[in-house]
Amino acid sequence: MATLTSTPATPAQRRRRARPGRGPRGEQVAGYAFISPFFLVFAVFGLFPLLFTFWVSLHDWSLLGDRSWSGLGNYSKLLGDDHFWNALRNTLGIFVLATVPQLLLSLVLAQLLNQRLRARTLWRMGVLLPNITSIAAVGIIFTLLFARDFGLVNWLLGHVGVEPIAWQQHRWSSWLAISVMVDWRWTGYNALIFLAALQAVPRELYDAASIDGAGPVQQFRHITVPMLRPTIVFVTLVATIGGMQLFTEPLLFNSGANAITGGTTRQFQTLTMYVYEQAFTGQEFGYASSVAWVMFIVIALIGALNALLLRRLRGVQ
């Protein structure tokens, strides 16, 4: 985090450093007043719902408010619920399938964008274009591109001798199509985040490496990746949060009345879709809340794993 140390200290600053954290009364009051809107709104619409979800998950709770205590009943029911495990498997599968190529591609893309280029801003805008497109629009456009009989993707594949694929029908193909939607939308965005971090890497490192005869691949492996490690962890974490909550792309990939089940055999129903289905179609608020909490725990675990990994990697260095 940035500090104020770069400029010579004024008397005011010196006074400030002598008493860290405690200002005159007026400043104290103003400080709390200025940050209070954030904390108030977050408490009501962020923190309270999250904690209340846990409370709801301990009950059998219907839309009308009828409820009875069930303790950890919902959670034990989860363990034997095939649809839940199916949704968890789909979510993790699509997450991995989408995230790994996405991170690799965006790293490479960032490297390319970091070279001496004419019309720099235009290239950057070009890769960001997908990200300003709404998820709903992405879902609709790609569903048409992946149509079985007249879709562009199948038509192109036909040229290399691939039989038309019913993208929605199979587990692997629907996962792939959904991953393509996610990657299309986020790769450029992540590339810009990486680019920002890349620009903090001293260019001399690359110059020295190329004088030593290191090729682009070696430079990428031995300079770019190590220098960008914290950013990689950060981007992975954000991708995890997004990936675990995947909802719109799979929902719109399956149009019709039962879109929320993610295909006829739930082959691409994600966890958020399952929460939604349980809560708002099945009116099982309590049960849906337990699924939501498990989701939260999975995200937190992956976050913790990320942090741990970062620390270990640093230790190795």
Next chain:
Amino acid sequence: MTAHVELEPAPVVAVPATQTVEAPRVRRRLVSPTVVVLSFVTALSAFPLYFMVVMASRPNSDITSVPPPLTPGGELFTNLDRVLSNPDITFGKAVVNTVLVATVTTAAVVFFSCLAGFAFAKLRFVGRSPLLAFVLLTMMVPVQLGLIPLYMLMSKLHLSGTLPAVSLPFLVSGFGVFLMRQYVVQALPDELLEAARLDGASILKTFFYVVLPVLRPAAAVLALLTFMERWNDFLWPYLVLDLDHPTVQVALARLAGGYYTDQALVMAGTLLGVLPLLVVFILFGRQIVGGIMEGGLKS
């Protein structure tokens, strides 16, 4: 906000002639491989949007033809008109709703982020650091996980189906507070605040007359990013709004997810939903790119 741009090296001219070691770089190729790859990537980025325009400008019969059409047809305005005049979708109303929601939430996020960002950067109060850490942590908590109680809360408050229900949870943003705090640290010198204080200005007065003007560039970027995010939001509006008060994204999903097979109509609607942001992007793309890089850089 554009400080990072200056980090880039000066044009090649500035490189001294002694760098003869790098022979390949001196020999100028007409088209570098980088440019070829980037062109390909940009084409891939743009293609689905182009395809949307193609489909929106064709009659329905063309859309199911093999091979699929790859050039725009002449039905664009017919299709757009069909979307706008369709009584089932109330697309015009959806646009108005979305503009309202996005504008109100953006204004709130920017204002509250400036307030909190300034306080975290320059005001001394007990617990400042842990509170800031807490703000950062909130960025890790997805709003969606509170979907069920939020929905119950809105029902209790009799707000379900209304625009306030879509807006209320998004009046503040941890990311916004963080972004503004970083900017204040970097762009607002203590001397300015000291001068205002010596002139006898209250903190509130200082905020409005000294701080806010300095924050304008960062506030503009935050406004752009927030507006885009709000415009594109889907899950929560989809849940809490009904068909009488849809946002654009909700209207689009209903359009595509119903029993319609009218793909040209759906694509024309999608185009209408994407168009406003495309215009914003073309006008302010540089700032948006800068804002995203700035936000990522400091995280």
